[in-house]
Amino acid sequence: MKKERLIFVTNDDGVTAKGFWAAIEVARKFGRVFAIAPKTMQSGKSQSITLYDPLFLDLVRSEEGLEVYSFTGTPTDCVKIAFDNMLVGKQVDLVISGINHGSNSAINVLYSGTMGAAIEGSFYGCPSVGLSLTDHDADADFEAAKHYAYQIIDSLLSAEEQQLPLCLNVNVPNIALSDIRGIKVVRQCRGMWREEFFRHEDPRGKPYYWLTGAYDNYEPEAEDTDEWALANGYVSVVPVQVDMTSYPHISQLKKILK
């Protein structure tokens, strides 16, 4: 008898987010689900870890084939406590992080708590999929995202191809399922956020700043990027690696640093 799969689910919008429960719904189609989500909103937390605070874990739901906890840490902390404490000795077949309320395409892969957790999951040797829908709304419609999440995970888990990446950054455009043109495997688009700090005064007259901004796409014409895919009605899939070394620069740098 084939062993039932074990899927770990986390997110960065917190345990109450609609997208988290959408991810659990997809995950349950593939096996048993063990989930730990941050207790509070952790958007923009990148791959941060909590070094200087104790962290509390609470059981949120337990039923046949599903266990869900909240954890007071970051998304990456959730992965760590799962793999290094709760699931030690068990084989996890897949990590799902999401479904995020909002895009994690392009350079957002570096800021994203969703992708921080997906990257962390890949360290433990499991295929890890970060899923995001390009809609920040708390009541966003996850139907299309669930459909493509299922399709992509099903393809990954049944693939016989040996050279698969461990981590995927999947973004789904916020359009009707019937309008989505399919999946594009693409690269991370170049660009950056130009921030505009909203400045106001608190009730006691002390100025404060609040981060806001707009994404500046450096290569809007390139057709092999995640930004292009999303803008043109495709689900974008970027295979993600974790070696930040800029290899082409090593030899140049050796010339000047002796």
Place this chain on the structure above:
Amino acid sequence: MKKERLIFVTNDDGVTAKGFWAAIEVARKFGRVFAIAPKTMQSGKSQSITLYDPLFLDLVRSEEGLEVYSFTGTPTDCVKIAFDNMLVGKQVDLVISGINHGSNSAINVLYSGTMGAAIEGSFYGCPSVGLSLTDHDADADFEAAKHYAYQIIDSLLSAEEQQLPLCLNVNVPNIALSDIRGIKVVRQCRGMWREEFFRHEDPRGKPYYWLTGAYDNYEPEAEDTDEWALANGYVSVVPVQVDMTSYPHISQLKKILK
């Protein structure tokens, strides 16, 4: 007359850290210094940004050639408020993040608030150097780190080589300056942290978890990594890039996701 250089300094250990003031001391040898450090300890904050809280900025020191602020956000927030608000229209010649109390070699580049800020600085088109000393002590001896920081920055700023990387991850071993064998330009070592959550109970009997762990080096024999350089008495310098795309996986992935 040659225009005086402008150097931006930040860190992740916070504005009171000895290593931050060591970085400022080095930076002042190259020009005017504008510095914004997190108000509180931000170790392990990766490239996280603060989306859901207002941020407060306070002047900490102002004298000829030096302005220092504290900011209630993350290291990356410090870079953003500097470049997108305080220094708009000014040419910044260099970003220094550090000097960190503790190593940021290998996979730590992804968790590190110091490196998060250095990477963020590189987005704005300036050479950005993350500096770390492999000693967590609050009263660590930064003499060797300052010496090599000066040497590396001087080489970078006077280089005529055109193909330089925008971001460097520099780690200095915690040994006497006279024992350091020189600089090695190397790649990010492969490995990961194996966490062991310290579990205890709070005063009301509720269990809590506290992150701790040990680094597992996957390639201790490889001599071209930052871990090897540090273990063998060298200052390690890794050129850092920000494209997380795993290019070799694109074609394989296209076969299974159609």
